[in-house]
Amino acid sequence: MHGYTPGEQPADVSVVKLNTNENPYPPSPHVLSAIRSITAEQLRRYPSPDARDFRQAAAAVHYVEPDMIMPTNGGDELLSLVVRACAGENDRVAYLDPGYSLYPVLANMQAATPMPMAYEICGQEWRVPKNLGDLNAAVLLIVNPNAPSGTLIDLATLEDIARRFSGLLLIDEAYVDFAPVSAISLVKRFSNLVLLRSMSKGYGLAGMRFGYGIAQAPLIAELYKVRDSYPCDVISIAAATAAIGDQAYAQSIWKKVIEQRQWLTSQLAALGFGVPESHTNFVLAQVPAGMDAASLYQQLKVRNILVRYFNLPRLTDKLRITIGTPQQNKILMQALAELRDRENSPA
Numbered sequence: 001m002h003g004y005t006p007g008e009q010p011a012d013v014s015v016v017k018l019n020t021n022e023n024p025y026p027p028s029p030h031v032l033s034a035i036r037s038i039t040a041e042q043l044r045r046y047p048s049p050d051a052r053d054f055r056q057a058a059a060a061v062h063y064v065e066p067d068m069i070m071p072t073n074g075g076d077e078l079l080s081l082v083v084r085a086c087a088g089e090n091d092r093v094a095y096l097d098p099g100y101s102l103y104p105v106l107a108n109m110q111a112a113t114p115m116p117m118a119y120e121i122c123g124q125e126w127r128v129p130k131n132l133g134d135l136n137a138a139v140l141l142i143v144n145p146n147a148p149s150g151t152l153i154d155l156a157t158l159e160d161i162a163r164r165f166s167g168l169l170l171i172d173e174a175y176v177d178f179a180p181v182s183a184i185s186l187v188k189r190f191s192n193l194v195l196l197r198s199m200s201k202g203y204g205l206a207g208m209r210f211g212y213g214i215a216q217a218p219l220i221a222e223l224y225k226v227r228d229s230y231p232c233d234v235i236s237i238a239a240a241t242a243a244i245g246d247q248a249y250a251q252s253i254w255k256k257v258i259e260q261r262q263w264l265t266s267q268l269a270a271l272g273f274g275v276p277e278s279h280t281n282f283v284l285a286q287v288p289a290g291m292d293a294a295s296l297y298q299q300l301k302v303r304n305i306l307v308r309y310f311n312l313p314r315l316t317d318k319l320r321i322t323i324g325t326p327q328q329n330k331i332l333m334q335a336l337a338e339l340r341d342r343e344n345s346p347a
């Protein structure tokens, strides 16, 4: 089997790093205070096995009960748990494709069969295949808003899929903080639905490793059976609890990212890139005719700018670009404009 290939994490902090969808802004100042106030006594003991404080804080934010929240070591751990709990040999793990390239890896680890369901890509529109809910699969994983396209599936479509699908449906909302709508209203109605949330993107805590699931309590209780005893440590619990508790700060950085997303989208379009409307903290830019995405990626890298290039079917003419600070985005656009002009100038 092939393992998952994470994006590059260069040691050089001067790199304009727009390749792994981190938040360009730091976490709430309350996070550092919470980390600084950890005591030696807290470090000596095991942490709360169910990250009690975080569960309560997240439940209050989402208007659900704490036993509907499952804290995990990053959203990725929740994905592992769901696939481990629900899929074995001879089972199918279905997912929309192109999507999150970790999904087939998780299916292969269970000796289950990965079942990519192709998005219908019409220009900049990404359409969900018809009758997705009627699939015969143990697990269906849907990223919404999607990575790497940034596009959004509407709530009515998700509801229809949830109603018809008989396996475990996971809606991966790692990027939902930058989107206009979440599927959280469906959780109380569908007992086979889990939402994934991440603290890495919206809350600027990718270095901390903290995510969580939201589902009906009996489903959460089943997932608890296959997890480690202490998946979240005392420092990450304190940090994540402080971060989710400071909604005013979080919303202020989401707004800034969304404004920059609009700016970057229009600037890329002006240079001839095709960009589907994004509801995330990144855009997927189809390079203009006559330009090559792989070489553009390399030329940007030479200029100390990192974006993501996927050598995968239907993505080889595109670059995924994380929304940076206004200054980073300007540096990127200046470099792209120069490279485009160089391409267009007679040899």
Ligand SMILES: Cc1ncc(COP(=O)(O)O)c(C=O)c1O
Pocket (backbone or CB within 6 Å): 021, 073, 074, 075, 076, 077, 100, 143, 147, 172, 174, 197, 198, 199, 200, 206, 210, 211
């Ligand atoms: C679609 C999607 N889901 C889940 C994750 C996992 O996020 P984390 O483990 O950092 O919470 C990522 C991270 O890149 C992602 O892109």
